Amino acid sequence: MSVSTPYLDKQQRYDVLQCSVCRHRWCAGDTSDALLTEIYSKSFHQTTQQLAENQSRNSSSPIILNSKARAEWLCQQGHSGTLLDVGAGNGYFVREANEVGFKAEGLDIAEEAAVRAASLGVTVRIGNFLADDVKVGKYDVITMWDVLCGFPDVNAAIAKVARHLEPGGALVLTIADGQSSTSKLAGRYWPLLIPPVNLHYFSEASTKRLLESYGMEILSYKAQGKWLSVRFLWQKLLRTLRITPLETVVSGFISPHWKVKLNLGDIVTVVARLRPTSG
Numbered sequence: 414m415s416v417s418t419p420y421l422d423k424q425q426r427y428d429v430l431q432c433s434v435c436r437h438r439w440c441a442g443d444t445s446d447a448l449l450t451e452i453y454s455k456s457f458h459q460t461t462q463q464l465a466e467n468q469s470r471n472s473s474s475p476i477i478l479n480s481k482a483r484a485e486w487l488c489q490q491g492h493s494g495t496l497l498d499v500g501a502g503n504g505y506f507v508r509e510a511n512e513v514g515f516k517a518e519g520l521d522i523a524e525e526a527a528v529r530a531a532s533l534g535v536t537v538r539i540g541n542f543l544a545d546d547v548k549v550g551k552y553d554v555i556t557m558w559d560v561l562c563g564f565p566d567v568n569a570a571i572a573k574v575a576r577h578l579e580p581g582g583a584l585v586l587t588i589a590d591g592q593s594s595t596s597k598l599a600g601r602y603w604p605l606l607i608p609p610v611n612l613h614y615f616s617e618a619s620t621k622r623l624l625e626s627y628g629m630e631i632l633s634y635k636a637q638g639k640w641l642s643v644r645f646l647w648q649k650l651l652r653t654l655r656i657t658p659l660e661t662v663v664s665g666f667i668s669p670h671w672k673v674k675l676n677l678g679d680i681v682t683v684v685a686r687l688r689p690t691s692g
Contacts, residue, residue: 416440416601418608419652420452427608437619438591440608444565446522446541449609453523470512475640475672476505482639484509487554490684492583494553499574500560501537504530510556511535520549543569551579557586559680562611567623575627580689584629585682590636592616593679604653605679620683629685638676643667646675 414429427442470477483506493514498507501519503526510517519537521527530537540547543566555574564570574584589605590596591614596603605611615623617634624631644667651659 414601416606416608417655418442419655420607420610421448423655427612429606432619435619435622436592436616438614440612442608444609444612449563450522452610453521453526470508473670473672475642475645476503477509478640478672480506480509483556483558484513484515487515487556487585488513492554492585494579495551496554496556497549497552497577498537498556498558499542500557500563501530502526504533504535504537506556506558507535507537508533515554520547543573549577551577552582553579554583554585557584559587561586562589562605562613562615563609565609565612567613568626571623571627571629575629575687578687580687582687583632584624584685584687587680587682588615588620589613590615590617590679590681593636593677593681595677595679602653603679604649607652615681617681620681624683624685628688628690630688632684632686634681634683636676636678636680637682638674639680640672640674642669643671643673644669646673 415426416429417423418425418427425443427440429438429440431438470481487510494516496510496515496517498510498517498519501507501521502523504519507517507519507530517535519530519535520540520542521530521537522539522541524539527537527539538547542549543564555578561567561570578584589611596605596614605614620634621631647663647667651663
C-alpha cells in the first residue's frame with residue numbers, strides 16, 4: 414500500500430511496509446531534516462490544536478488542557494525531578510511540568526516553536542534530538558508526546574533516550590497503534606496515517622521489542638483520551654480524504670473555541686522504566 418502526504422507537496426507518496434513478526438508498520442519515503450523542519454514550521458505548530466488563542470494557564474484551549482492533564486498525571490504516577498520534553502512544540506507542556514514541580518526543559522526542531530515557548534517563560538532549545546551537535550544532559554523523565562512516530566530511525570531515538578535517562582528513570586510517550594481497531598477499520602483513510610509527520614505505527618509487541626532492546630521495561634500501555642479542537646478534527650478529516658481545498662471554507666464555519674474530548678483507542682500512552690545497571 415502507498416499513501417500520499419497531506420503536507421506541502423501532496424503528490425509525494427510513501428510506501429507503507431509491515432513486519433510479519435511484530436506487525437509494526439512504517440512509511441518509506443522522503444524523511445529529510447529540511448522537509449520535516451519546513452512541515453513543522455509552516456503546518457504543524459500553526460494549527461488550532463497546537464496553538465492557544467489565550468496563552469494563560471487558565472485558558473480552555475485543548476493544548477493547555479492536555480498539557481495540564483499530562484503534567485498532573487505524571488505527578489500522580491510518582492514521577493519527579495528533571496525532565497526533557499522532546500518535540501516540545503510551543504512549550505505548553507514544559508510550562509505545566511514546571512508548575513507541578515519538575516525542573517523541565519524542551520527541545521524542538523522548529524525555531525518558531527522555540528520563540529513562542531520563550532514568550533511563556535520556558536526553555537525550549539532548537540535542534541534535532543538525534544543530531545550529534547545537540548547536547549542534552551541526564552534526566553529523571555523524558556517525554557515524547559506524539560513524537561516518536563515521526564523519527565525515521567526509532568532505534569536511534571530510543572538508544573539516545575536510554576543514554577540520557579538516569580538509572581531507573583522513566584520514558585513517557587504517546588504512539589500511534591497500527592493494530593488498533595480504529596486503524597484496521599479506517600485502512601488507508603486512518604487519520605494518523607500522515608507521513609512524514611507519522612512514519613511509524615506500532616503494535617504492543619513491537620513497542621515491547623523496541624524498548625526492551627535498550628534496557629527498558631514497559632510499566633503501562635494504555636490508550637488515553639485528550640482534548641481536540643473541532644476545527645482541527647475537520648481539517649484532519651478533509652486532509653485524510655485528500656479534499657484539502659475545502660479546509661479554508663470549513664474552518665470559516667467552525668469556532669476555534671469548540672473542542673471535544675476523544676479516545677478512539679489508536680493513540681497509546683506508554684510508560685517505560687530504564688532498568689538500573691547491576692554493579
